[in-house]
Amino acid sequence: xxxxxxxxxxxxxFPIIKKFLYSDHEIFLRELVSNATDATLKLKHLFSIGExxxxxxxxxxxxxxxxxxxxxxxxxxGVGMTKEEVEKYINEIAFSGAEEFVEKYKDKIEDSxxxxxxxxxxxxxxMVADKVEILTKxxxxxxxxxxWECDGSPVYTLENIDKKEIGTEIILHISKEEKGFLxxxxxxxxxxxxxxxxxxxxxxxxxxxxxxxxxxxxxxxEKTIVDNIINNPTPAWTKKPSDLKEEDYKSxxxxxxPMQFEEPLFNIHLNVDYPxxxxxxxxxxxxxxxxxxxxxxxxxxxxxxxxxxxxxGIVPDFLQMLRGVIDSPDIPLNVSRSYLQSDGxxxxxxxxxxxxxxxxxxxxxxxxxxxxxxxWEDIKLIIEYGMLSEDKFFDKxxxxxxxxxxxxxxxTLEELxxxxxxxxxxxxxxxxxxxxxxxxxxxSYIETAQAKGYKVVLLDSPIxxxxxxxxxxxxxxxxxxxxxxxxxxxxxxxxxxxxSKLSDDEKSKLxxxxxxxxxxxxxxxQMEALxxxxxxxxxxxxEFMRRYKEMSQTGGGxxxxxxxxxxxxxxxxxxxxxxxxxxxxxxxxxxxxxxxLDLAKLSQSLLTGKEMTEFIKRSFELMK
Ligand code: ADP
Ligand code: MG
Numbered sequence: 001x002x003x004x005x006x007x008x009x010x011x012x013x014f015p016i017i018k019k020f021l022y023s024d025h026e027i028f029l030r031e032l033v034s035n036a037t038d039a040t041l042k043l044k045h046l047f048s049i050g051e052x053x054x055x056x057x058x059x060x061x062x063x064x065x066x067x068x069x070x071x072x073x074x075x076x077x078g079v080g081m082t083k084e085e086v087e088k089y090i091n092e093i094a095f096s097g098a099e100e101f102v103e104k105y106k107d108k109i110e111d112s113x114x115x116x117x118x119x120x121x122x123x124x125x126x127m128v129a130d131k132v133e134i135l136t137k138x139x140x141x142x143x144x145x146x147x148w149e150c151d152g153s154p155v156y157t158l159e160n161i162d163k164k165e166i167g168t169e170i171i172l173h174i175s176k177e178e179k180g181f182l183x184x185x186x187x188x189x190x191x192x193x194x195x196x197x198x199x200x201x202x203x204x205x206x207x208x209x210x211x212x213x214x215x216x217x218x219x220x221x222e223k224t225i226v227d228n229i230i231n232n233p234t235p236a237w238t239k240k241p242s243d244l245k246e247e248d249y250k251s252x253x254x255x256x257x258p259m260q261f262e263e264p265l266f267n268i269h270l271n272v273d274y275p276x277x278x279x280x281x282x283x284x285x286x287x288x289x290x291x292x293x294x295x296x297x298x299x300x301x302x303x304x305x306x307x308x309x310x311x312x313g314i315v316p317d318f319l320q321m322l323r324g325v326i327d328s329p330d331i332p333l334n335v336s337r338s339y340l341q342s343d344g345x346x347x348x349x350x351x352x353x354x355x356x357x358x359x360x361x362x363x364x365x366x367x368x369x370x371x372x373x374x375x376w377e378d379i380k381l382i383i384e385y386g387m388l389s390e391d392k393f394f395d396k397x398x399x400x401x402x403x404x405x406x407x408x409x410x411x412t413l414e415e416l417x418x419x420x421x422x423x424x425x426x427x428x429x430x431x432x433x434x435x436x437x438x439x440x441x442x443x444s445y446i447e448t449a450q451a452k453g454y455k456v457v458l459l460d461s462p463i464x465x466x467x468x469x470x471x472x473x474x475x476x477x478x479x480x481x482x483x484x485x486x487x488x489x490x491x492x493x494x495x496x497x498x499x500s501k502l503s504d505d506e507k508s509k510l511x512x513x514x515x516x517x518x519x520x521x522x523x524x525x526q527m528e529a530l531x532x533x534x535x536x537x538x539x540x541x542x543e544f545m546r547r548y549k550e551m552s553q554t555g556g557g558x559x560x561x562x563x564x565x566x567x568x569x570x571x572x573x574x575x576x577x578x579x580x581x582x583x584x585x586x587x588x589x590x591x592x593x594x595x596x597l598d599l600a601k602l603s604q605s606l607l608t609g610k611e612m613t614e615f616i617k618r619s620f621e622l623m624k
Contacts, residue, residue, distance in 0.1 A: 001159035004091065025178065028128050029063075029187070030194040031121040032074045032170055033202065034305050036061045039078025039168060040200045043139055046079070052139055063191065063204045065182055070174050072129075072181060076200075077167040080138040083146045086158060090122065090134065090148060126152055128181055129172035135161060136168040188230070194306045197235040197325075203227045237281045237325050238304070241269040253283055257296045257323065262286050264323065265375050268360045272352060276345055280326035282357070286378045287321065301327040316350050318386040318393070319357060326353075351392070358396035365400035373410045376402045384467050394470070403457045406439055406446055413471070417478070420455050424492055432492045433480045435459045435468075444603040445483035448534075449491070456483055465550040484604065485543035487530060487571045500529035502574045510583055514572060517593040523570040536576035537600035540569045570600070591618060 040059050046052040059077040066073065081089065125132045130152060137145035145163035150156040172181075180186050184205060195202055207228045213220050236244060236252035249267045254260070264283035272278045282298065297309040298320070304327065311320070314331060330345060361383070365372045383401060386393040402410045411419060417431060424432045434449055435457040436442045446456050459468070468480040481491055489498075502510065507527055515525055523539075545567070573579070582592050598615040601607040607615060 001157055003155065003157050004087075025124075025127040026181075026190055027194075028124040028172075029074075029181075029190050030305060031124045033061060033063070033191070033195050033198065035121060036074055036076035036078060036168065036170075037198050037200050037305075039076055039080070041078075043077070043079045043166075046139065058201065060201045060203050063187060063202065065184060065187060067182060070179070070182060072172045072174055072187070074170040074172075075167070076169075077165065080143070080167050081134075081136045081146075082138040082140060082143050083158065083160075085138065086134065086136065086146055086148050091156065125170065125172055128174055128178040130175045131173040133171040133173075134168060135163055135171070137163045137166050139166045191230045196231050196306065197233075197301065197304045198231050199233045199238075199304050201233055202230040204230055235304070235325070237269070237279050237327060241271065244269070249281065249283075252281065253323070256299070256325065260285075260296060260323075262288075265378055266360075266364060267324070268356055270326065270353065270356055276328065276330040276349060276352075278326065278328040278330070278349060278352070280324060280328075282319070282322045282324040282326075282353075284375075284379055284382070285321070285323050287381055296323055298322060299325050300331070301325060302331070303327070303329050314346055314349055314353075316354050316386070316390060316393075318382060318389050319353065321382055322357075354386075354390055354393050355396075357386075358393055362396065362400050372400065373402065376404065376410065381461050381463075384461050384463055388463060388467055388470060394474070403433075403459070406436060406456045406458050407450075413475070416455070416457070423453050424455070426493045427495045428493075429477060431478045433457060433478060434483050434491060435464075435480055436483050437464065441605045442482070442484050444535075448488050449483050452488060454492070462554055465547045465554065469547070469551070481543045482546065484540055485546070486540045486569070487528060487538050487573075488534070489528075489530060498529040500574055501532070502529075502579060506583060507574055510572070510574065510579055513582060513589055514570075514593055517590050518570060518597060522566070523568050525570050525572060527572050527574055529575050530571075530573040532573075532575045532577065534573050534576065535600070535603075536573050536578040537596040538571040538573065539600045539604045539606065540571060541567075542569065568604075570597070591622065594618065595622060 040061065043052060044056060044059070047054075047056040061077075062073070062075040064073040064075065065071075132150055134148040135145070136148075137143055145161050146158060147161045148156060148158050174181050188204060191202060191204055205228045206225050208223050209226045211222050211224060213222050232255065235255075236248055239248075249269075250263060253264050253267070262285065264285055266284055268282045268284075270278055270280040270282065298311045298315055299309045300307045300311050300314065311326065314326065315322070328349065331349065361372075361379075364375075380402070383397055387397045387401060388394075398413065401412065403413060403416050404410050416433065420433070421431065424434070426432055434454050436446055437460050439446065439458060449456050461467075472478060472480060483491070485491065489496075500507070511525065511527055518525060578592070578596060582589055585592060595615075595618055598607055598611065598618075601611070602615075
């Protein structure tokens, strides 16, 4: 047996490991299982190139708890280590990494993921153990098995032992404070969280399986005890897209999110080798109102080891609502988030994902437009948000972003422009896109517009005011106007003169009567000679006022606009026969005006409460 001092100048590293990395102590298991996996993959490779002789079979990693001895065992059938290798990789190299780590990050450890980057992986065991043993035998011919032991001081012991099987067993003597790691449930939970998709089978405990033996009446159920395998070593994202069917993607989704009962809308298989490595599968979920975005997020893996489900900075904001898996050995996982955001490689990854998503959407659009149109309602929020926040995505989305008409048709902006060019170009050569944010509330305005042959788009996402602002900036001479922004002839102004049935004298008399009744702080009265079949009173709210107000409400820098009082225009159609009636009435002038005003309010869904009660009363009275 030999004793030695671990090669280290920093006085004692263990208190530092324990103190700084305390918050994330559970990652020790991920690190040790990763090491076991690396060792197994190495030996697998050596077999495949004939460097190791014979058959490897199907190696496993086993995690065992010994409650009596208070130990946790991680056992692999990998390459193992010779005595010299233990001295080199465990005593020297790992610690030089540790030293570098301590030196650099003494004061500012933000992200304990940093541990792996400096070869501190193995030593994370000391976060939870008072004493650690390594029993190992190298695959190399005639190797002597050894046992290394260290109790958290810089002193280790190394001795020869009898060990027949090739591979390594790490024994952690779990400390009192960390005894939770001796619970089956806890270990199961951690293995499921971090190691669910690792490439080597991981065994932990046993479970009962019921098998049916025999057939028909002779069939018998038999219970057998089988190994409990934690992981799926070949998850879908590691396979070639050409080897996967639609159903495989769906079943992988269920595997990832067992508590999700909704099927995903579609998936995007990511696969890139250059200038970085990245694989993965992203899913578009059906966006529902009560969806919990914090739950079931995109998961980030590094070579099939789970790292985090916080992909901020790696996946662009607008795609954070997607689900699925991203796996990349090239993302510098072990550094802080602020560093991540300024990292060039990470920016490229984010750009790649954006492009891939846009391409996929475009290909679905082209391949099966009906299907794409059917899904639009569920995906539009993500797409519209993407158009608003990423210019590159905006450009690509021009090809597939849909503008649904209230009559059921779906057009791209280019298609829509062609459709409305003849009828909806105003006298200043602006192309006016009419839209509604609520088919029911703005119903009468939609009808009036449609009667003129105008097309009305349904745009009802909360970010629409911002989006159309952007669309107007990007498309010169295209203006978006909500159907209730003005009376019909003013929505799209054309060169035609209006003939008024009333004389100027009558007009000003009428205006006086109306202004006496209508509250001036709420309505700007506007006398217009419209078509006589047009409603007598029409309430409108100018597009730009309303839009800025909405933008400030949903966040967008228009400070103060949100507190502006509600102001409306009250358009009086002087050509409607009702005007004559008001002018000539001997009594009840105010009643008629109020009634017409309430009806106008009603068609804007503005009539409620006391006003509604009065309106109903007055209506009955007028019927007498
Ligand atoms: P890293 O995995 O980043 O190299 P670690 O501290 O986790 O750093 O491990 C240090 C080294 O110890 C490994 O590179 C490997 O050579 C050796 N090692 C650790 N665990 C095992 C194991 N189970 N089998 C074989 N070698 C191992
Ligand atoms: Mg490691």
